[in-house]
Amino acid sequence: MPERLTEMLMDTWTPLIILWITVLPSIYMAPMNQSQVLPSGSSMELNGLSEEQRVLNRSKRGWVWNQMFVLEEFSGPEPILVGRLHTDLDPGSSKIKYILSGDGAGTIFVINDKTGDIHAMKRLDREEKAEYTLTAQAVDRDTNKPLEPPSEFIIKVQDINDNAPEFVDGPYHATVPEMSVVGTFVTKVTATDADDPVYGNSAKLVYSILEGQPYFSIEPHTAIIKTALPNMDREAKEEYFVVIQAKDMGGHMGGLSGTTTVTITLTDVNDNPPKFAQSLYHFSVMEDVALGEPVGRVKANDLDIGENAKSSYDIIEGDGMDIFEITSDSQSQDGIIRVRKPLDFETKKSYTLKVEAANIYIDPRFISGGPFKDTATVKIVVEDADEPPVFSSPTYLLEVHENAAINSVIGQVTAHDPDVSSSPIRFSIDRHTDLERQFNINAEDGKITLATPLDRETNMWHNITIIATETRNHSQVSRVPVAIKVLDVNDNAPEFASEHEAFLCENGKPGQIIQIVSAVDKDDPKNGHFFLYSLLPEMVNNPNFTIKKNEDNTLSILAKHSGFSRQKQEVYLLPIIISDSGNPPMSSTSTLTIRVCGCSSDGVVQSCNVEAYVLPIGLSMGALIAILACIILLLVIVVLFVTLRRHKNEPLIIKDDEDVRENIIRYDDEGGGEEDTEAFDIATLQNPDGINGFLPRKDIKPDLQFMPRQGLAPVPNGVDVDEFINVRLHEADNDPTAPPYDSIQIYGYEGRGSVAGSLSSLESSTSDSDQNFDYLSEWGPRFKRLGELYSVGESDKET
Numbered sequence: 001m002p003e004r005l006t007e008m009l010m011d012t013w014t015p016l017i018i019l020w021i022t023v024l025p026s027i028y029m030a031p032m033n034q035s036q037v038l039p040s041g042s043s044m045e046l047n048g049l050s051e052e053q054r055v056l057n058r059s060k061r062g063w064v065w066n067q068m069f070v071l072e073e074f075s076g077p078e079p080i081l082v083g084r085l086h087t088d089l090d091p092g093s094s095k096i097k098y099i100l101s102g103d104g105a106g107t108i109f110v111i112n113d114k115t116g117d118i119h120a121m122k123r124l125d126r127e128e129k130a131e132y133t134l135t136a137q138a139v140d141r142d143t144n145k146p147l148e149p150p151s152e153f154i155i156k157v158q159d160i161n162d163n164a165p166e167f168v169d170g171p172y173h174a175t176v177p178e179m180s181v182v183g184t185f186v187t188k189v190t191a192t193d194a195d196d197p198v199y200g201n202s203a204k205l206v207y208s209i210l211e212g213q214p215y216f217s218i219e220p221h222t223a224i225i226k227t228a229l230p231n232m233d234r235e236a237k238e239e240y241f242v243v244i245q246a247k248d249m250g251g252h253m254g255g256l257s258g259t260t261t262v263t264i265t266l267t268d269v270n271d272n273p274p275k276f277a278q279s280l281y282h283f284s285v286m287e288d289v290a291l292g293e294p295v296g297r298v299k300a301n302d303l304d305i306g307e308n309a310k311s312s313y314d315i316i317e318g319d320g321m322d323i324f325e326i327t328s329d330s331q332s333q334d335g336i337i338r339v340r341k342p343l344d345f346e347t348k349k350s351y352t353l354k355v356e357a358a359n360i361y362i363d364p365r366f367i368s369g370g371p372f373k374d375t376a377t378v379k380i381v382v383e384d385a386d387e388p389p390v391f392s393s394p395t396y397l398l399e400v401h402e403n404a405a406i407n408s409v410i411g412q413v414t415a416h417d418p419d420v421s422s423s424p425i426r427f428s429i430d431r432h433t434d435l436e437r438q439f440n441i442n443a444e445d446g447k448i449t450l451a452t453p454l455d456r457e458t459n460m461w462h463n464i465t466i467i468a469t470e471t472r473n474h475s476q477v478s479r480v481p482v483a484i485k486v487l488d489v490n491d492n493a494p495e496f497a498s499e500h501e502a503f504l505c506e507n508g509k510p511g512q513i514i515q516i517v518s519a520v521d522k523d524d525p526k527n528g529h530f531f532l533y534s535l536l537p538e539m540v541n542n543p544n545f546t547i548k549k550n551e552d553n554t555l556s557i558l559a560k561h562s563g564f565s566r567q568k569q570e571v572y573l574l575p576i577i578i579s580d581s582g583n584p585p586m587s588s589t590s591t592l593t594i595r596v597c598g599c600s601s602d603g604v605v606q607s608c609n610v611e612a613y614v615l616p617i618g619l620s621m622g623a624l625i626a627i628l629a630c631i632i633l634l635l636v637i638v639v640l641f642v643t644l645r646r647h648k649n650e651p652l653i654i655k656d657d658e659d660v661r662e663n664i665i666r667y668d669d670e671g672g673g674e675e676d677t678e679a680f681d682i683a684t685l686q687n688p689d690g691i692n693g694f695l696p697r698k699d700i701k702p703d704l705q706f707m708p709r710q711g712l713a714p715v716p717n718g719v720d721v722d723e724f725i726n727v728r729l730h731e732a733d734n735d736p737t738a739p740p741y742d743s744i745q746i747y748g749y750e751g752r753g754s755v756a757g758s759l760s761s762l763e764s765s766t767s768d769s770d771q772n773f774d775y776l777s778e779w780g781p782r783f784k785r786l787g788e789l790y791s792v793g794e795s796d797k798e799t
Contacts, residue, residue: 068118068155072126073162082109082155085116087138089147097141102134102152109134109155113141118155126157127194159196161256165205165246167191170260176227178234178266179366186216186225186264191246206251210259212242220251225262234266235303270308270363274300276376283337283378287345288385295324298335300357300374309333311357311373320351320380337378345384346420353378388476389415389425389468396466396482398448402456403489410439413446413480415468423472430465430479439464439484448482456486457522490582492522494531496590502557503608504572505599506564514545514557514594519578523586529553532579536589545574545594557592566596566608 068083090096100111100118109132111118137150167189174187195202207223209216217228225242242262249255276298283296302309313326313335325340335355358373391413398411417423427446429439438452439462446466462484470476502515519531533547533555544564548556557574572594579587597608776787 068153069158070120070124070155072124072157072160074120075123079110079119079121082118082120085111085118085136085138087148089138095141096147097139097144099137099139100134101137103129103132105134108132111136124157126159126196127163129157130196131156159199159202161195161200161202161249161254163194163202164256165191165193165248165258167244167246167258167260170262172260172262173265174225174262175265175267177269179231179269179271180227182227182230184227186227187262188225189218189223189244189260189262191223191258191260193248195248201250201252201255202248204250205246205248208245208247208251210243210245212240212262212264215240216242216264218244225264232266233271234268235272238266240264240266268305268308269366270304270359270361270372271366271369272303272308273370273372274302274309274311274357274359274374276300276357276374279376281376281378282381284381284383285339285343286383286385287343288387289339289343291339291342293339295337295339295380296378297329298326298337298355298357298376298378299333300335300376302333302359307361308359308363310360312360314356314358315353316356316375318351318353318378320353323351324353324380326355337380343382344418345382346418349382351380351382353380384419386473386476387418388478389470390418391415391466391468391478391480394480396480398482398484399487400450400454400484401487401489402454403491404450404454406451406453407449410448410450410484411482412448413441413466413468413482415446415478415480417470417476421472423470423476425468426471428467428469430467433463433465438462441466448484454486456488456524457492460486462486488524490523490525490580490584490586493586493588494519494521494529494578494580495588496520496578496592500592502592502594503597503605504559504564504594505603505605506566506596507599507601508559508562508564508603510559510561512559514559515592516550516554516556517576517592518554521580521586523580523582525580525582530581532581534577534579536575536577539575542574544572547576557594564596566598569596570608571595 070080070082074080085098085100087096094114097113098111098116099113100106100109105111108120108122108124109118110121132155133152134155135150135152138147139145140147169190172187172189176184176186189207191205191207193203193205197203206220207218208220209218213228215227215229215232216225218225223244223246225244240263242264243259244262245257245259247255247257277300281296281298285295289295298313300311300313302311311328311333313328315321315324315326323339323341323343324337326335326337328334329336335357337353337355354375354377356373356375362372392415393413396411396413400408400410404410413427415425415427417425426443427441428443429441431437436452438450438454440449440451441447442449446468448466464482464484466480466482468478468480497518497520500515500517504514508514519529519533521529521531531553533549535542535547542560544560546558546560548558550556555576574592574594575589576592577587577589579585595608597605599605773787773790776783776790779787
């Protein structure tokens with residue numbers, strides 16, 4: 001019965017009622033309607049039960065609660081009755097007081113403390129808060145003592161369909177390949193409804209298409225959008241605008257709805273072949289065009305885009321397949337025809353090519369649509385040009401001996417004009433490549449001659465550039481590199497490879513090798529170097545040393561005896577003759593220096609100087625150098641110390657910022673005005689320190705001693721200021737210690753006899769009334785106002 005009653009209340013929106021049920025406690029826990037409270041008490045008698053049964057079924061609590069319900073968004077002139085609280089301890093004498101606490105107690109929900117009625121004071125929104133947890137308690141009205149423990153219950157807000165579906169992620173954008181079959185997945189949209197998805201159909205959504213048919217369809221419950229029309233062509237229409245509707249209440253009448261838009265773009269597939277804009281192309285090119293230069297462009301248009309529109313170009317037929325080439329421009333997708341080999345108008349004047357454009361990426365699904373390529377014919381006409389001379393060889397290699405005579409012919413270059421007119425050619429050398437002017441060339445026949453002697457050892461190769469110029473058109477110029485190799489002749493004598501200095505031990509043995517020396521020759525014979533070594537004729541019977549030729553073209557120096565002594569002879573000089581195998585042979589004499597040294601028992605050189613004998617025992621040369629360095633360092637420290645002491649005793653010169661230019665003396669003496677010349681003593685202008693005549697300057701250091709002069713004694717009265725100033729001026733002009741700059745002396749004195757008169761207001765004895773300011777009005781409009789003010793002031797005084 002409680003479930004049926006709840007349904008009736010929901011369908012008919014009847015006022016809330018309170019049910020009183022006095023049955024078993026198990027019935028109390030059944031769901032009740034939205035305004036029902038099931039009261040029971042420990043003191044309540046259960047009709048029809050024995051005393052034993054009442055003891056066994058005694059409730060531990062006085063209250064049994066179910067959930068209460070209230071409809072959201074309900075508004076009326078009176079607060080909504082949600083339910084009633086009641087305890088069987090209440091005899092109806094108004095001694096029970098009901099207290100409500102928890103969520104919204106006192107603000108949203110208010111309880112009548114006498115009857116226990118709970119009212120909702122505000123409009124509730126389930127989407128903001130779906131349920132409220134409150135606590136109820138019955139207390140004694142007089143003592144406020146709880147009659148029963150507090151009990152917690154829940155008030156749930158029942159949903160109504162007050163929220164329309166919303167597409168949170170809309171508007172949508174989706175893509176699908178063109179030419180797709182029916183039912184191809186496009187995208188999925190999702191709408192949300194804030195209403196309760198459990199209660200009723202308020203949140204049950206159904207999707208439909210308002211705009212976009214017959215191209216697309218949508219699943220009513222899954223909201224999956226699919227293609228509904230086959231073979232949609234992107235080239236015909238690329239973008240579609242689809243409007244999707246979501247309606248709640250299962251799509252029935254009275255439900256709320258929301259819409260969104262889906263922009264569907266067809267993506268490209270390679271379903272179109274390239275196509276040349278024209279079947280025949282004509283181009284012309286000059287015969288002297290540089291290799292790699294473009295001749296012309298062809299283009300095959302493709303309705304597809306992106307990678308599907310890219311095409312490659314090839315020359316498949318023609319008489320110029322080896323003369324021209326075609327490449328693809330990645331930006332414009334053009335085919336660029338370029339010159340691959342030099343053209344010659346006199347040899348061939350035109351070419352015919354057949355070019356092909358084919359898609360790079362082909363979709364196998366559309367291969368049956370035909371070949372994805374196209375062909376076109378290209379005709380190229382070669383135009384005549386005035387060509388520069390052509391050398392018989394792209395490079396020249398000449399050889400000349402380094403002893404060749406001046407003006408001898410080294411070689412010859414030849415060139416001709418390839419044009420039909422065949423202009424004569426003149427030859428010259430680019431002097432930037434022959435700065436030393438070692439070569440000349442005959443302008444008519446191109447023969448190269450030697451201008452200066454050559455030296456292979458200085459420069460073995462010479463690279464020059466020969467210029468050929470047409471005599472009829474000097475702008476037609478050609479250049480060719482010429483490499484000249486200088487051949488060797490035997491013109492240098494051999495010599496030691498380096499400056500050798502041999503060391504001979506005093507305890508050496510006879511036949512011991514002292515030094516192995518080698519020789520070098522700047523010449524470069526074909527069969528390599530072979531040197532002959534010998535001593536001077538007068539040194540053949542040398543008693544001390546002998547020589548021995550080695551197989552590796554080196555020479556060994558050997559000692560003939562032992563017992564060499566540094567005290568007897570410290571250095572030996574051994575002249576050696578070195579000859580080469582050239583034709584004619586060249587020779588030179590080199591001297592080997594042999595120094596006698598003291599060695600250890602195993603032959604390691606220790607000292608080669610004679611002074612080692614006279615040095616103190618145990619004191620080496622390194623120790624002597626260290627001692628000498630210490631002495632020099634001490635002398636430097638002493639010199640620095642003395643210099644600093646002298647610099648410290650010098651008098652300090654006053655800096656510029658301390659320069660004293662004038663001395664200001666202040667006297668608290670008030671004069672009697674300009675006409676009172678007796679009240680002020682001019683002697684106060686004199687510096688007290690300079691009364692005796694000499695005042696030393698503090699801003700410079702005088703070079704000459706200025707002898708002090710006897711000063712004038714100060715006179716209290718009758719001192720002439722003019723005379724005083726002239727005396728001071730004379731002293732400054734004749735002072736040898738004065739600086740070269742000007743010195744300004746300031747005196748508080750006003751001279752007599754000024755033409756302008758005194759500007760002081762103290763001397764004025766006339767009043768403003770004695771003056772006439774009418775002349776101000778004659779000075780112009782700028783002084784008009786000033787004249788009016790002074791004229792008004794005079795009239796006021798007269799009044």
